[in-house]
Amino acid sequence: MKLLESINVGNITLKNRVMFPPLTTGYEGRDGSITTQSISFYERLAKGGVSYIVIGDVSPINSFSPTPKLYDDSQIIGFNKLCDSIHKHDCDAINNLFTSGDMKAVREKLHHDMKHFVNEVSEDALNDIINKMCNCAIRAQKAGVDIIQIHGDRLVGSLCSTILNKRNDKFGGTLENRTRFALQLVKSLKKAVPGMPIDYKFSVVTPERGKCGIDLNEAPIFAKWLEEAGVDMLHIAQANHTGNMADTIPPMGIQPYGFFVDIAAQIKKEVNIPVSTVGRIFNPKMAESILEADKVDIIGLGRTLLTDPDWVNKVKDNKFEDIRQCISCNKGCTDNIQNRKFLSCVLNAENGYEETRKITKAITKKKVVVVGGGPAGLEAARVASLKGHDVILFDENTSLGGQLNLACIPPRKNEIKRAIKFLTHSVCSQNVDLRLGKKVTQKDLLTLNPDAVLVAVGASNVIPNINGSNNPIVCDSWKILNGEQQVFGNIAVIGGGMVGCEVAEYLCSESKNKVSIIEMDNSIAKGESNTILPTLMNNFTKHNVKIYTNHKVNEIHKDYILCENDNNEIKIPCDYVVMAIGARPNEFDVDKLLENNIKVVKIGDCKDKASDIENAIKTAYDAANEI
Ligand SMILES: Cc1cc2nc3c(=O)[nH]c(=O)nc-3n(C[C@H](O)[C@H](O)[C@H](O)COP(=O)(O)O)c2cc1C
Numbered sequence: 354m355k356l357l358e359s360i361n362v363g364n365i366t367l368k369n370r371v372m373f374p375p376l377t378t379g380y381e382g383r384d385g386s387i388t389t390q391s392i393s394f395y396e397r398l399a400k401g402g403v404s405y406i407v408i409g410d411v412s413p414i415n416s417f418s419p420t421p422k423l424y425d426d427s428q429i430i431g432f433n434k435l436c437d438s439i440h441k442h443d444c445d446a447i448n449n450l451f452t453s454g455d456m457k458a459v460r461e462k463l464h465h466d467m468k469h470f471v472n473e474v475s476e477d478a479l480n481d482i483i484n485k486m487c488n489c490a491i492r493a494q495k496a497g498v499d500i501i502q503i504h505g506d507r508l509v510g511s512l513c514s515t516i517l518n519k520r521n522d523k524f525g526g527t528l529e530n531r532t533r534f535a536l537q538l539v540k541s542l543k544k545a546v547p548g549m550p551i552d553y554k555f556s557v558v559t560p561e562r563g564k565c566g567i568d569l570n571e572a573p574i575f576a577k578w579l580e581e582a583g584v585d586m587l588h589i590a591q592a593n594h595t596g597n598m599a600d601t602i603p604p605m606g607i608q609p610y611g612f613f614v615d616i617a618a619q620i621k622k623e624v625n626i627p628v629s630t631v632g633r634i635f636n637p638k639m640a641e642s643i644l645e646a647d648k649v650d651i652i653g654l655g656r657t658l659l660t661d662p663d664w665v666n667k668v669k670d671n672k673f674e675d676i677r678q679c680i681s682c683n684k685g686c687t688d689n690i691q692n693r694k695f696l697s698c699v700l701n702a703e704n705g706y707e708e709t710r711k712i713t714k715a716i717t718k719k720k721v722v723v724v725g726g727g728p729a730g731l732e733a734a735r736v737a738s739l740k741g742h743d744v745i746l747f748d749e750n751t752s753l754g755g756q757l758n759l760a761c762i763p764p765r766k767n768e769i770k771r772a773i774k775f776l777t778h779s780v781c782s783q784n785v786d787l788r789l790g791k792k793v794t795q796k797d798l799l800t801l802n803p804d805a806v807l808v809a810v811g812a813s814n815v816i817p818n819i820n821g822s823n824n825p826i827v828c829d830s831w832k833i834l835n836g837e838q839q840v841f842g843n844i845a846v847i848g849g850g851m852v853g854c855e856v857a858e859y860l861c862s863e864s865k866n867k868v869s870i871i872e873m874d875n876s877i878a879k880g881e882s883n884t885i886l887p888t889l890m891n892n893f894t895k896h897n898v899k900i901y902t903n904h905k906v907n908e909i910h911k912d913y914i915l916c917e918n919d920n921n922e923i924k925i926p927c928d929y930v931v932m933a934i935g936a937r938p939n940e941f942d943v944d945k946l947l948e949n950n951i952k953v954v955k956i957g958d959c960k961d962k963a964s965d966i967e968n969a970i971k972t973a974y975d976a977a978n979e980i
Pocket residue numbers: 374375376377378409410504506554590601602603631632633634653654655656657686687690696
């Protein structure tokens with residue numbers, strides 16, 4: 354396969370065509386130091402077979418951004434340990450050098466998109482920044498870093514940008530002036546670290562999105578200039594700094610798969626150096642077809658490798674089906690970084706916890722019964738069987754996946770099916786004894802005489818006891834999603850949480866429906882990713898969904914509901930009411946199991962309170978791994 358072929362970059366041979374792009378991880382210390390968490394994460398990626406790893410956003414100055422820092426010689430040792438752990442697995446390390454030009458005087462004015470800084474920074478300060486970046490590159494080389502990547506976003510991209518750069522001096526105006534800093538930086542780095550290949554994160558501003566990079570129509574010329582200046586490789590990606598992370602890190606269903614491949618292909622035609630790209634590539638067949646079509650030379654996998662760091666090794670072993678594919682939910686990765694937490698994938702319990710979570714073979718083989726075939730049950734069965742236990746899984750339904758089968762129905766959510774497919778494939782291929790279509794009882798379990806029972810019976814949608822809730826117009830949001838109940842016309846969705854919003858979006862996509870959301874709280878869609886929220890709200894506006902926040906429903910009548918808002922009584926007409934106020938854990942009796950000294954652990958939604966897929970996967974993984 355082309356994916357597994359080596360490729361030369363400068364004086365380095367990369368062992369294959371798969372790379373990990375720059376990602377802020379949040380694993381570093383507050384002072385930007387490399388921690389054991391960073392080392393464990395990057396080493397795990399290297400072990401999975403990727404040819405090189407870009408260490409995201411390494412700062413050459415003591416900036417306030419939460420990224421790794423290499424502005425002082427004392428920091429070399431941390432990077433050295435990191436490089437050693439990556440090199441151990443025959444993988445190359447790249448430092449992604451970025452600078453936001455963090456000078457105290459302009460710090461207050463520094464907008465998210467840098468629009469003040471880029472226009473105010475003096476030529477002397479720019480030269481100073483180049484010096485600092487060169488010194489950082491020298492330190493990186495001493496630490497054992499193989500390649501330097503210039504971050505063509507941030508300051509470099511702002512200077513290139515026709516949107517952000519309003520300067521009248523030699524750094525503004527013409528393309529030559531706007532790219533002067535970038536090209537000077539390349540030339541200075543070539544002198545500072547001779548022989549070290551230079552990669553350039555080539556951020557492109559497309560007519561649709563992005564601010565902080567080069568315009569698409571200018572990109573081919575700039576790419577050629579970079580090559581002439583000595584750049585050895587281009588990493589072509591969507592330019593950032595629009596205030597909407599969804600532009601560069603698109604969540605499910607918003608951008609097409611491989612959304613930057615064709616743009617990268619246009620630029621590749623103009624240069625003779627290797628080109629990589631990134632963005633919504635999950636599937637090895639698709640990745641291979643991109644290389645076969647000669648659109649790019651190297652495939653970048655960001656979130657895909659968080660979900661499954663063994664992607665390359667599984668491709669090598671021809672085990673495509675075994676790959677756990679990212680679902681572009683942005684929950685554990687992007688949302689966490691935005692909320693100042695660290696990267697952790699909702700589907701891969703080990704991501705971010707590489708030091709502490711590892712599946713170890715059990716010393717004694719045990720009989721483990723899992724009750725429930727939703728995400729928690731499936732993950733528990735997967736982990737328990739990988740440990741070498743005999744695993745039996747019961748589900749009262751004849752299909753697996755539990756609530757994920759509902760979660761994938763609303764608009765754009767279809768990509769969740771990749772999670773169902775992976776978990777189902779795992780239990781089937783690992784020979785878990787599946788007993789479907791059977792509601793299991795304690796008596797059945799006692800007959801099996803298991804060593805451990807993992808209870809994963811999930812949760813159920815709550816129908817609150819409101820005056821009139823037994824009216825035939827009242828429906829259950831889960832049943833609407835699974836097709837068991839149908840509604841039309843004027844529909845009031847009660848509850849503006851995630852399920853309420855999703856069911857409202859599902860219902861408003863039928864143009865004849867008129868949908869309202871009634872929420873007690875002061876806002877809807879709490880907990881939704883910032884990368885998804887704008888699309889959701891636009892859809893509500895487009896389909897005239899009426900949103901009533903701070904409204905408490907007191908009564909349901911056959912053609913209206915009575916709500917209370919600020920001590921006023923509000924009447925909202927409707928043909929149907931759809932209940933989406935939340936879910937409650939399902940019960941499962943375990944007293945007899947405990948009396949018989951059988952280990953019982955509740956996992957997922959039935960454990961304490963109904964929660965999300967991350968809780969399902971992590972509680973299941975931990976419980977199964979402890980057996
Ligand atoms: C959590 C997260 C943090 C990221 N941080 C950075 C960053 O610091 N610098 C950067 O250039 N790109 C960053 N990116 C963008 C990635 O490099 C990549 O372009 C993007 O995730 C799309 O690729 P994917 O679909 O394979 O994940 C980040 C992406 C994610 C998911």
